Amino acid sequence: MLGESLRAELFGNAPAIGETVRIGDRRFRVIGILAPKGQSLGMDMGDVAIIPVAAAQALFDTHTMFRVLVEVRGRESIPAAKRFIDATISARHEGENDVTVISMDAILSTFDRIFAALTLTVAGIAAISLAVAGILIMNVMLVAVSQRTTEIGLLKALGAPPRQIARLFLVESAVLSLLGAAAGVAVGYLGVFALGRLFPSFPLAAPPWAVLAGVGVALFSGLVFGVLPARRAARLDPVQALTRH
Numbered sequence: 001m002l003g004e005s006l007r008a009e010l011f012g013n014a015p016a017i018g019e020t021v022r023i024g025d026r027r028f029r030v031i032g033i034l035a036p037k038g039q040s041l042g043m044d045m046g047d048v049a050i051i052p053v054a055a056a057q058a059l060f061d062t063h064t065m066f067r068v069l070v071e072v073r074g075r076e077s078i079p080a081a082k083r084f085i086d087a088t089i090s091a092r093h094e095g096e097n098d099v100t101v102i103s104m105d106a107i108l109s110t111f112d113r114i115f116a117a118l119t120l121t122v123a124g125i126a127a128i129s130l131a132v133a134g135i136l137i138m139n140v141m142l143v144a145v146s147q148r149t150t151e152i153g154l155l156k157a158l159g160a161p162p163r164q165i166a167r168l169f170l171v172e173s174a175v176l177s178l179l180g181a182a183a184g185v186a187v188g189y190l191g192v193f194a195l196g197r198l199f200p201s202f203p204l205a206a207p208p209w210a211v212l213a214g215v216g217v218a219l220f221s222g223l224v225f226g227v228l229p230a231r232r233a234a235r236l237d238p239v240q241a242l243t244r245h
Contacts, residue, residue, distance in 0.1 A: 004036045005046030023049065024059050078103050130217065134225035137176050141169060141229035145236075152233050153241025162234035169230035170223060177222025181215045 007016045007030075016030045028051055037045040057063060072081045082101050089099045145152070152165060188206060196204050 001032045001034055001050040002030055003034045003044075003046040003048040005044060006049060007033050021049070023051065026055065026059055028055070075108060078105060130221045133180060133218075134221045137173055137180075137222050138225040138228060140176065141173055141226055142232070144172070145169065145229050145233045148233075149236065149241045152236050153238045153243075156236070156238035157242065165236075166230040166234040169233050170226050173222045173226025173230070174219055177218050178215070180222075181218035184218070185211055185214065 002010070002016060002021070010016070010021065011019065016033060019030050020027050021030060022028075028049075034046070034048070034050075051059070053065065057065075070081060070085065072078055082103055085099075085101050086097060090097045093099075155165060156162075188211075192204050192206055195202075
């Protein structure tokens with residue numbers, strides 16, 4: 001079995017199944033190609049050749065195996081797999097458990113801590129950014145209320161209820177939030193594109209749910225910070241608003 005990178009290096013675009021490959025002083029027939037799996041802990045999984053155990057022992061002139069790699073379907077299967085391996089080794093070695101089983105739990109726990117710290121850091125930065133953007137939207141809307149005092153007074157004099165006035169300013173605040181969210185999404189996709197060109201072997205993608213969640217949070221933040229200007233506009237006295245007091 002050849003890895004995808006090794007197959008491309010040895011055979012290029014030609015078919016590799018059925019061909020022979022020389023490893024050391026022995027020749028092996030290719031019976032399959034491994035699916036591309038990228039890199040794992042610095043090792044390119046596509047640059048490997050898998051041969052039978054007996055052939056490997058003869059090739060390296062040994063009767064033992066230094067290491068056995070076992071792959072499980074998911075992280076939750078690791079404890080059961082460790083117990084099964086210990087029981088199997090003990091049964092085949094006459095009750096003696098003389099093999100050390102090392103799992104990826106420690107590495108996975110380290111990655112979990114790193115990802116948790118990164119998540120908290122990004123969440124803190126996002127919260128500060130939302131607060132700053134919300135305050136900016138609120139200030140813009142307060143300025144808009146002060147500049148449109150006469151228009152608000154005219155609408156109220158014509159019979160517009162306070163709820164309608166508040167709704168108008170909330171809609172404007174929502175539009176500003178959506179425009180900011182659209183600009184942020186565009187900058188994010190440009191960043192992903194640029195990083196993808198700089199690091200083509202590193203997979204980068206923005207899932208659709210994250211984009212929708214970001215737009216939704218921005219819209220919610222704009223509406224929350226737009227409540228104060230909208231309520232101030234709705235509470236204006238029509239007479240004083242027309243006279244700009």
